[in-house]
Amino acid sequence: MAGSAMPIQTPGDLVKARESGLLKLKPGRPRIAVGLSTCGIAVGGERLIERLKEIITAGGHDIDLVRVGCIGFCKEEPIVNITIPGRPLVILHRVSPDDAEAIVKSVLNGSVLEEKALCKVSSWDHITGSVIYGTGFDTIPDYHDITFFGRQTKVILRDAGFINPEDIDEYIAVGGYQAFVSAITSRSPDEVIDIVKQSDLRGRGGAGFPAGLKWEITRKAKGHLKYIVCNADEGDPGAYMNRNEMESDPHMLIEGLLIGAYAIGTPDALIYIRAEYPLAIERLKKAIGQAREYGLVGENILGTGFSCDIQLATGAGAFVCGESTALAASIEGKTGRPRPRPPRLTDSGVWGRPTDLNNVETFCNVPVILARGAEWYRGIGAKGNTGTKVFSLVGKVENVGMVEVPLGTTLRTIVSEIGDGGAGGKAVKAVQTGGPSGGCIPARLFDTPVDFEHLNEAGSMMGSGGIVVMDEDTDMVDIARYFINFATSESCGKCVPCREGLKHTLLILNKIVAGKGSSADLAMLESLSDTIQMTSLCGLGQTAPNPVLTTLKYFREEYEALIKEGT
Amino acid sequence: MTEGARMVTVTINKSQYRAEEGETMLSVAMRNGIDIPHLCYEEVLDPYGACRLCMVDHVTCGKRTMMTACTMRAKEGLEIMTDTPEIVKYRSTLFELYLSQAPKSDVIKEMAARYGVTKTRFLKKIVHDDPLGGKCILCGLCVRVCDEIMGGSAIGFINRGPSTVVNTPFFDENPACLGCGTCAKVCPTHAIEIEDLGDTRIMKSWSGTRIALQLCPDCGQYFAPKEMLEEILSLPDPGIVEELKPLCPACRAKVIAKGMFKATFQGSVHHG
Numbered sequence: 001m002a003g004s005a006m007p008i009q010t011p012g013d014l015v016k017a018r019e020s021g022l023l024k025l026k027p028g029r030p031r032i033a034v035g036l037s038t039c040g041i042a043v044g045g046e047r048l049i050e051r052l053k054e055i056i057t058a059g060g061h062d063i064d065l066v067r068v069g070c071i072g073f074c075k076e077e078p079i080v081n082i083t084i085p086g087r088p089l090v091i092l093h094r095v096s097p098d099d100a101e102a103i104v105k106s107v108l109n110g111s112v113l114e115e116k117a118l119c120k121v122s123s124w125d126h127i128t129g130s131v132i133y134g135t136g137f138d139t140i141p142d143y144h145d146i147t148f149f150g151r152q153t154k155v156i157l158r159d160a161g162f163i164n165p166e167d168i169d170e171y172i173a174v175g176g177y178q179a180f181v182s183a184i185t186s187r188s189p190d191e192v193i194d195i196v197k198q199s200d201l202r203g204r205g206g207a208g209f210p211a212g213l214k215w216e217i218t219r220k221a222k223g224h225l226k227y228i229v230c231n232a233d234e235g236d237p238g239a240y241m242n243r244n245e246m247e248s249d250p251h252m253l254i255e256g257l258l259i260g261a262y263a264i265g266t267p268d269a270l271i272y273i274r275a276e277y278p279l280a281i282e283r284l285k286k287a288i289g290q291a292r293e294y295g296l297v298g299e300n301i302l303g304t305g306f307s308c309d310i311q312l313a314t315g316a317g318a319f320v321c322g323e324s325t326a327l328a329a330s331i332e333g334k335t336g337r338p339r340p341r342p343p344r345l346t347d348s349g350v351w352g353r354p355t356d357l358n359n360v361e362t363f364c365n366v367p368v369i370l371a372r373g374a375e376w377y378r379g380i381g382a383k384g385n386t387g388t389k390v391f392s393l394v395g396k397v398e399n400v401g402m403v404e405v406p407l408g409t410t411l412r413t414i415v416s417e418i419g420d421g422g423a424g425g426k427a428v429k430a431v432q433t434g435g436p437s438g439g440c441i442p443a444r445l446f447d448t449p450v451d452f453e454h455l456n457e458a459g460s461m462m463g464s465g466g467i468v469v470m471d472e473d474t475d476m477v478d479i480a481r482y483f484i485n486f487a488t489s490e491s492c493g494k495c496v497p498c499r500e501g502l503k504h505t506l507l508i509l510n511k512i513v514a515g516k517g518s519s520a521d522l523a524m525l526e527s528l529s530d531t532i533q534m535t536s537l538c539g540l541g542q543t544a545p546n547p548v549l550t551t552l553k554y555f556r557e558e559y560e561a562l563i564k565e566g567t
Numbered sequence: 568m569t570e571g572a573r574m575v576t577v578t579i580n581k582s583q584y585r586a587e588e589g590e591t592m593l594s595v596a597m598r599n600g601i602d603i604p605h606l607c608y609e610e611v612l613d614p615y616g617a618c619r620l621c622m623v624d625h626v627t628c629g630k631r632t633m634m635t636a637c638t639m640r641a642k643e644g645l646e647i648m649t650d651t652p653e654i655v656k657y658r659s660t661l662f663e664l665y666l667s668q669a670p671k672s673d674v675i676k677e678m679a680a681r682y683g684v685t686k687t688r689f690l691k692k693i694v695h696d697d698p699l700g701g702k703c704i705l706c707g708l709c710v711r712v713c714d715e716i717m718g719g720s721a722i723g724f725i726n727r728g729p730s731t732v733v734n735t736p737f738f739d740e741n742p743a744c745l746g747c748g749t750c751a752k753v754c755p756t757h758a759i760e761i762e763d764l765g766d767t768r769i770m771k772s773w774s775g776t777r778i779a780l781q782l783c784p785d786c787g788q789y790f791a792p793k794e795m796l797e798e799i800l801s802l803p804d805p806g807i808v809e810e811l812k813p814l815c816p817a818c819r820a821k822v823i824a825k826g827m828f829k830a831t832f833q834g835s836v837h838h839g
Contacts, residue, residue: 253573318725318727335723335724337724339615339616340614340615340616340635340638407668452637488728489727490727490728490730491727491728491729492727492728493705493724493726493727493728493729493730493731494617494705494707495616495617495618495619496617496618496619496661496664496665496668496704496705497619497661497664499669499705499728499729499731500665500689500729501662501664502728502729503663503728503729504667504689504690507690509687524688527660528660531657531660533618534633534657535622535633535657535661535689536619537616537619
């Protein structure tokens with residue numbers, strides 16, 4: 001690990017670490033940073049950084065070359081950002097290894113490869129701190145003038161794409177761990193819980209339960225030994241918010257988790273992460289290791305008497321393990337099958353101990369809430385739906401990527417403005433929010449504000465934040481079939497409505513798609529979906545029929561057309 | 568009922584009943600002769616909530632929420648309705664699903680018929696050579712009793728979703744099976760087949776797992792799984808006298824009745 005590796009023993013040590021960390025972000029020489037999250041790697045980012053390394057090494061150039069996370073504009077990957085002292089940070093897009101030579105050459109001349117420049121950033125608000133880069137490059141558009149970026153509010157993704165996720169110093173450089181250190185040195189756990197409660201932060205896993213209240217319940221739960229667990233079992237098709245958050249800024253999650261552990265009063269923190277996220281696992285492990293070296297994780301942190309260790313538990317590829325009781329079973333090494341609640345995890349969770357379970361993004365919000373205060377946080381978003389939410393905007397949309405907006409932003413802003421409408425200029429027909437159990441919302445309802453309540457009213461849900469866009473060519477019956485197929489194969493098989501009901505829903509949909517359906521089948525789909533929703537044991541079954549019910553409600557004519565064609 | 572437990576009054580279908588606090592509402596209903604259909608409930612096991620048939624309306628502040636009676640705990644003032652038109656509607660659809668999943672089960676047919684469900688709109692599941700004869704409804708009682716009560720864990724769920732089946736690991740004969748047959752006893756649809764052939768018990772449903780049986784030297788009948796018997800006989804303290812150990816329960820009773828032993832326990836013989 002680069003850096004001082006000096007344990008942080010006092011808040012003053014953190015200030016020193018921050019100063020040395022800033023020298024990495026603004027090293028006084030040019031810095032080339034390649035966006036290397038899974039998305040950047042998938043489009044050749046590794047080959048690009050290798051090529052850049054070859055050129056810099058061969059020429060003996062005084063240029064820093066680092067890996068950063070993802071700034072979220074997936075469509076424009078691979079993305080490279082260039083910092084030249086005194087100049088704005090410039091974001092280059094769609095960079096290939098063939099551009100490497102020209103990039104280095106221009107950097108050595110004190111300029112950037114303008115033909116590849118997407119935009120520039122003169123200063124960046126990391127919320128926990130800010131970085132002023134510089135001025136110049138007048139011909140390159142400003143970051144805020146790019147609609148995709150300009151309409152977003154980056155709170156959770158405040159560091160993504162700017163800092164090296166594999167270097168704790170860069171996280172500390174932008175004010176990282178400050179909130180945690182102040183909390184354990186100057187606030188009581190109850191004060192921390194109070195601040196989180198006042199912020200009105202709601203759980204980002206989908207249900208929207210008040211996070212501060214859950215912490216308080218777990219703190220007050222009977223039992224000496226408790227767990228705090230982070231749910232990183234993101235499994236919705238088309239959703240990768242948590243993956244990006246962990247790959248781009250793992251220390252943000254760790255800091256939030258540590259603050260939660262302090263508030264609840266437990267030394268045992270766990271991150272339950274799906275094994276399909278190898279890079280996130282690697283970066284988290286590295287980050288935990290660095291935090292341990294710095295004395296921010298482990299025994300008697302900063303001499304306060306508070307100890308906390310973080311362990312990783314990996315899932316084995318079952319969607320249902322995102323459900324709280326199934327997740328607890330999976331951590332214990334059992335098959336991931338939900339059990340009836342109550343008891344809730346806060347009473348009896350992992351190994352029967354009171355357990356607080358929060359989503360990755362919920363924890364990611366905590367450091368900024370503590371750093372800037374509850375009132376500041378409540379100023380973002382809408383009443384009862386405070387803060388921002390990260391969405392993965394995917395499907396048939398022009399601008400595919402990670403989008404962070406205040407809660408209460410309309411679907412239209414997200415899809416038509418930030419997303420720039422349908423891919424290739426096609427008309428957008430609907431969006432599916434909330435993962436496989438969400439619903440399809442038609443374009444005519446795009447003025448719906450994206451918050452927990454309004455999405456439910458439209459027959460969909462927030463879920464963890466996937467937004468899949470469908471255009472005029474999308475067959476909505478086939479969409480319903482796709483999601484039911486997913487839910488059927490991911491059903492754990494414990495209760496009959498989910499296991500058998502979804503299977504028969506799929507069979508009926510197959511029949512309709514094959515042109516052999518009848519109107520009786522539509523009635524059957526409706527009554528079966530109702531039964532599955534009302535009688536299933538866990539959230540998977542209770543929400544799985546949503547894609548069928550919403551497509552039947554908003555796109556019934558497509559079902560009817562298939563039935564008519566068949567006869 | 569447990570001594571010292573707090574008694575509460577609960578309301579089922581507008582009538583009031585006394586119940587022990589914390590007792591499941593299904594058990595209160597059963598004790599009072601109120602029929603709530605159920606398939607996955609067994610008093611000695613932890614509530615499981617999988618068959619969904621025992622869902623009832625939980626009435627609070629005029630609002631109704633559907634909950635399974637097997638996981639709902641009695642407390643003062645709790646009110647449920649067991650057969651509202653809504654409940655009957657959902658139960659009927661669930662019975663249709665059961666009829667399609669276990670088309671060979673007479674138990675399911677009879678239960679469904681009580682709700683007027685005599686046929687299913689859904690495609691019937693047909694599995695050739697199904698070790699459970701098209702009767703298994705995956706209530707999990709066999710798996711749970713083998714694990715939680717017998718400590719055998721000889722069978723488990725394989726696959727997930729609609730592909731879930733119960734059997735031994737890798738569908739191989741499983742030496743962990745005690746051959747006790749508790750699984751078959753708790754199976755609500757009588758799906759599990761066990762056959763005793765001479766000195767061997769064959770767990771036909773569990774991959775043909777073979778279990779050696781103990782011969783009673785007096786009557787010449789095979790009467791219990793050999794290994795299980797040995798294990799059990801090693802447990803009681805004071806133990807049973809050696810001469811009685813190999814006998815079947817009937818012959819043991821005869822011997823004792825004839826007064827061939829003054830006392831049945833070794834402890835008494837040696838120290839008495």
